[in-house]
Amino acid sequence: MLRDITLGQYYPGNSVIHRLDPRVKIIATMAFIVALFVVKSFPGFGISFLALAAVIAVSKVPVKYILRGLKPIFLIIILTFMLNMFMIDGEVLIKLGFLHITREGLYTAVFMAVRLILLIIGSSLLTLATKPMSLTDGIESLLKPLRRIGVPAHELAMMMTIALRFIPTLLEETDKIMKAQQARGADFETGNIFKRAKHLIPILIPLFISAFRIAQDMAMAMEARCYRGGDNRTRMNGMKLGKIDVVAVIIMLLFLGVVVAERIWL
Amino acid sequence: MSIEVRNISHIYSEGLPHESVALFDISFDIADGEFVGIIGHTGSGKSTLLQHLNGLLKPKSGQIVVGGVDITAGKVSMIDVRRRTGLVFQYPEYQLFEETVAKDVAFGPINLGLAPDEIEKRVEEALVLVGLDYHEFKDKSPFDLSGGEKRKVAIAGVIAMKPEVLILDEPTAGLDPKAHRDILNMIENIHDHEKNITILVTHKMDDVARLADKVMVMESGRLAMNGTPSEIFSRKEELQAMGLNIPEATELIGDLRDCGMDLADNVLTLEQAEEALVHYLKDRN
Numbered sequence: 001m002l003r004d005i006t007l008g009q010y011y012p013g014n015s016v017i018h019r020l021d022p023r024v025k026i027i028a029t030m031a032f033i034v035a036l037f038v039v040k041s042f043p044g045f046g047i048s049f050l051a052l053a054a055v056i057a058v059s060k061v062p063v064k065y066i067l068r069g070l071k072p073i074f075l076i077i078i079l080t081f082m083l084n085m086f087m088i089d090g091e092v093l094i095k096l097g098f099l100h101i102t103r104e105g106l107y108t109a110v111f112m113a114v115r116l117i118l119l120i121i122g123s124s125l126l127t128l129a130t131k132p133m134s135l136t137d138g139i140e141s142l143l144k145p146l147r148r149i150g151v152p153a154h155e156l157a158m159m160m161t162i163a164l165r166f167i168p169t170l171l172e173e174t175d176k177i178m179k180a181q182q183a184r185g186a187d188f189e190t191g192n193i194f195k196r197a198k199h200l201i202p203i204l205i206p207l208f209i210s211a212f213r214i215a216q217d218m219a220m221a222m223e224a225r226c227y228r229g230g231d232n233r234t235r236m237n238g239m240k241l242g243k244i245d246v247v248a249v250i251i252m253l254l255f256l257g258v259v260v261a262e263r264i265w266l
Numbered sequence: 267m268s269i270e271v272r273n274i275s276h277i278y279s280e281g282l283p284h285e286s287v288a289l290f291d292i293s294f295d296i297a298d299g300e301f302v303g304i305i306g307h308t309g310s311g312k313s314t315l316l317q318h319l320n321g322l323l324k325p326k327s328g329q330i331v332v333g334g335v336d337i338t339a340g341k342v343s344m345i346d347v348r349r350r351t352g353l354v355f356q357y358p359e360y361q362l363f364e365e366t367v368a369k370d371v372a373f374g375p376i377n378l379g380l381a382p383d384e385i386e387k388r389v390e391e392a393l394v395l396v397g398l399d400y401h402e403f404k405d406k407s408p409f410d411l412s413g414g415e416k417r418k419v420a421i422a423g424v425i426a427m428k429p430e431v432l433i434l435d436e437p438t439a440g441l442d443p444k445a446h447r448d449i450l451n452m453i454e455n456i457h458d459h460e461k462n463i464t465i466l467v468t469h470k471m472d473d474v475a476r477l478a479d480k481v482m483v484m485e486s487g488r489l490a491m492n493g494t495p496s497e498i499f500s501r502k503e504e505l506q507a508m509g510l511n512i513p514e515a516t517e518l519i520g521d522l523r524d525c526g527m528d529l530a531d532n533v534l535t536l537e538q539a540e541e542a543l544v545h546y547l548k549d550r551n
Contacts, residue, residue, distance in 0.1 A: 185373075
């Protein structure tokens with residue numbers, strides 16, 4: 001059923017990683033991604049993997065839960081693996097008809113797959129261990145310096161917050177409308193793709209109307225409470241860098257240093 | 267046509283951390299032509315129960331037999347179940363989607379696979395039954411109507427399927443007093459006209475007292491009481507403990523009886539209260 005879908009995939013917890021300042025977490029994630037592109041050898045990936053495993057262990061997010069998020073991207077990983085394996089020329093290892101697997105191809109394929117997997121796990125850890133709302137707060141705060149050149153930081157963050165907040169509401173609404181139309185004999189499960197697409201009309205039209213109605217109510221409610229954008233706006237829970245954040249930044253710098261050193265000297 | 271519900275239970279999101287028991291071991295019977303009122307405060311499982319009666323939800327365990335057909339069995343045709351049992355959801359006007367009122371009301375009958383002239387006949391009949399002028403409304407856009415009219419069109423969309431069981435989930439929620447009265451009269455009218463089983467979920471005890479032959483009280487997923495309106499509404503303390511109430515007329519007469527006036531004790535509606543008072547005053551003179 002629709003209401004079972006969990007979104008934003010936040011995994012509730014109170015670990016050190018959960019408590020870190022969202023800005024530190026965003027920057028650390030970006031640093032990790034950069035590091036993965038700096039690395040040019042498997043020992044470098046080994047270091048990155050150990051670092052990531054340590055962070056996961058500290059965050060107490062179950063590995064099974066993280067791997068579940070990998071599932072949809074599995075196909076892309078397989079596809080890039082295949083393409084790399086068959087398309088790169090070099091010393092031929094195995095011949096399969098017109099396809100041949102080369103030593104260089106196999107190496108690049110494994111290399112790219114490892115990079116992709118680490119990339120996805122690393123970035124999903126950010127959303128797993130950070131509440132969606134503090135994530136948008138963090139983004140807003142990080143974008144603030146760009147306001148000088150006209151980036152509407154607060155507006156962007158507010159749009160993200162509202163979008164996140166509406167996902168469960170719209171899911172519930174869809175569930176309700178689907179049931180109401182099913183009660184009138186609508187059938188969404190059988191028929192070919194064109195028939196099914198046509199059957200979506202009785203859901204989509206009421207859903208659009210509801211979405212506009214909800215959006216209008218929301219805008220009205222915000223205006224009734226004198227919302228007027230981000231100028232001089234303060235927060236109830238201001239973000240402050242604490243001791244753990246400083247430690248986290250130091251660890252992150254150390255990690256970056258090791259990765260760069262590995263690339264230069266090994 | 268009758269409904270038998272045997273020991274049904276339902277659990278939401280089973281196996282997930284946020285699972286919750288919505289229905290717990292519910293059994294009851296509804297006889298042909300009965301008007302049943304279901305009361306219970308928000309979250310007591312009323313809506314979940316209704317969705318079981320036309321197969322939108324399947325019970326975890328238990329059996330539901332509608333008109334001799336076990337709708338909890340695996341091989342039952344859902345379109346057949348929905349032909350028998352019409353369900354009008356809360357705020358049904360949000361399900362309107364067609365360009366014209368007539369097309370929207372025809373949606374259900376078309377899904378039943380009826381012939382075009384039969385569909386047209388049913389649309390006209392349904393609109394007349396809900397108290398809308400067919401020729402005035404059939405070509406209007408449903409989105410141009412007033413709140414009360416929209417709701418009537420939505421209810422007509424279910425009635426046009428000629429269900430033998432008509433279920434209405436808080437059909438008067440959010441309406442003004444006049445629209446409330448209109449809808450209620452309309453439901454009574456349809457029940458008299460179609461001789462179907464009507465199940466009405468509401469928070470208005472006065473409506474239940476006026477219309478229902480039988481009242482069921484839901485409390486945290488269980489069927490707490492099941493009986494005639496006068497039986498149920500004589501248990502004032504228990505109802506109030508559940509966050510419910512008794513009809514205003516019953517309350518008034520009860521208070522007067524507490525003051526020592528010798529009045530009839532089975533008053534449910536305003537008319538009955540008036541009668542009881544007139545009777546009492548005549549006796550005194």
